[in-house]
Amino acid sequence: MARSSTSVDVAVIGAGPYGLSLAAHLRARGVEHRIFGEPMGPWKTNMPLGMLLKSYPWATSLSDPKSEFDLKSFCTVRALPYHDELMPLPLSRFIDYGEAFQARYVPAVERKTLIALEPGSGFLRATFDDGETVRARRVVVSIGLHPFKRLPHEAAHLPVELCSHSGKYGSLEALDGKEVIVVGSGSSASDLAALIHERGIEVSLVARQPKLHFADGPRRHSLFSRTVAPMSGIGHGWTLATCAKYPQLIRLLSKDLRVRVANHRALGPLGGAFVKDRVVGKVPVWLSHAIRGVETHNGKVMLDLVDSDGAPRSIRADHVIFATGYKVDVNRLGFLNEALLRRMQLVDGAPELSAHYETTVPGLHFIGPAAANSFGPVCRFVYGTHHPAQHLARHLSAVLARFRPALQLRPLDRTVSP
Template identity: 40%
Template sequence: MDDLVVVGAGPYGLSIAAHAAGAGLDVRLLGRPMASWRDHMPDGMYLKSEPWSSNLSAPDGGHTLADYCAGRGLRAEHGTPLPIGTFSSYGMWFARHAAPEVEEVTVTEVTPEGDGFRVRTAEGPQLLARTVALAVGVMPFVHLPEALRGLPPGHCSHSSGHRELVRFAGQEVAVLGAGQAALETAALLAEQGARPCLIARRPRLNWNTVPQPLSRPALRAVRDPHSGLGTGWRSWAWSELPWAVRGLPARSRERIAATALGPAGAWWLRERFERRVPVLLGHELHRAVAEGGRTRLDLTTRSGAPVVVDTAHVIAATGFVPDLARLELLAAGLRSSLATVGRTGTPELGPGFESSWPGLFFAGLLTAPSFGPSMRFVHGAGFTAGRLVRGVRKRLGAGGPLSGVRTIVAPRRAAAGSPGRRGRICGE
């Protein structure tokens, strides 16, 4: 029986597994490494965060993005956008050198078993674990506006559904949203020969400013400090004090998670976007109808005037809405029993990221209403990994021997594509 099974092998899952292995836990890491970055972001996208704030977390503080880039002659510099492909490759390198072996299996169910958990996969034997950490990323929580949900296949898609956009060359594409994903998707569409139009409810677009130099006069640095989530004291608080956010009332945390660090485009994208993409701002979508091979969008302006847009395809860059009800791999009875933060549908968590069900831990987007907006970014992985593993160790120390779980377990077999090595760092 394993001490810890980590479900998900993105930045959070890899970091948690690295810390768990470094702490001597018997840990297994399940999932496709860096899946959302490798499979769900178009070629040509760039990392919005600064490279120095986009490190995965190893217990020794090493294996940083700068380490990876330095060994390959790549630039990882403040104020210089980094290609998503480079970041994905960095994550794969981290998986090989700083984390336990990733078992590329699909987890289909996590269910209570005595004082622990049974983890079922589509490819191999079941696992028994004393504790489980769910680091499932954002893909279970893809959000489509209700008006689009009745359209036939092929008429609309989510921005996360495209690895490449060249197939839209020559076509009109309506892009819904006002955040980085919408703005960059629209710019890439235009650059690859499509005819995009951006539609947003917001009356104006927000753009981040050019980052200030890392080295500045002391007074300026104190007045407007750098942080992993941007400059300014508010961003610094979200970035550096997740533990303090957790101490706030649930209603405050809920509001912070919903409003802090709202939609905005990266400074380096603005010129590319404004040169080539027409926009309809302050327009609300209230109906979408398929007409032959095209789609009609019925919009309303802020003054109530109707506007109709006829397009070949709609891409909804409308983000992700974390909700336990959509986490289908978690057994329904367990899901419904978890304490949640206000009306968010996200788990209420203790200081070690443990849910109200003993031994069940969460990481990533689902934890933002507990620990604040840094959990929406790679930057939050370092805080999460250290705290969560300490929480696991505390739970294992307090739990004693498992009751109600059979002690005769089938011999371990390697999952498909994995030699079955667990809980050890490469190079030990």
């Protein structure tokens, strides 16, 4: 195991759409940095193969410094089918695009995991799973949603053979030959139910909601409807359009309002438009059913349900998948040292951020979904990569230039090969 100690100006933790976009902008500005993580990691291992993205293709590009490599140009050059909004974007194509982006703009991603982050004097000390310790003037955490999986407390005691979170799949092979229940009503629940059913596995869906909601199918919007409810990269309507375009304005709102906006009603559980016909009428669905308890019996899992009239029902299966979402809570990040956590002010579990995405711990920044309670719901989507990438790269380039000798014309680009 390597046990070296090195220094760097900026350490970017995470190589998903947010980390890759930021690294591309840092590189273009000649800011010394290193980036860690598995390129497009959760997209490759935690989302089911065959999934279709819910966001419009035109709103699903990473941010590059010259705005020259969006998803559309990637598909055009490779003669791949593409339409801004009339066709869905398959997960595999988005992964290919992200990896092509990484090869072109961020060639030196280091595939290692941050295991500890501690305060130093004028720097943060980051320790990785290969034993290397890096002293970084700035650390930008862009680790996405997957560390924040949410399971209902009723399931806490279940063994992993009987229960999992939707964020585990990847491949569905482990479910072959089993009888499965999916709990939830959002896009992960409907995507998984459709894909499991199409694999020939017996599956049913249990939801608290009285109805499953799906996004509208692709259609041309009239001038009137575009005026009343303008379309944005994260949904329809003036509120979401403003959030999508001006994330920096959201910070000016009160904490309560910011949290409400970050969890905007219109962004509640919603299946993708293209999955509706693959679920409705095909997969047995128990609507208006809440979970009262979960038991195990003879190697099976039993869900003890109650409907909206109070009538009880029990259903059982070999495995239950909780598609119950994610909730950002930095206290769950094992790598954050106690001293850092004590100094970090939080808004509903997420770090309170300055205009430069900096937490109340100097030098520690968060971007991506963990920034949503400060910069609004756009941070929950790939569409939100542009503002932090452009803004933070400019800011870090300016503040770190102060540490450079006056005669040095261009800071060293110390990216390291994988």
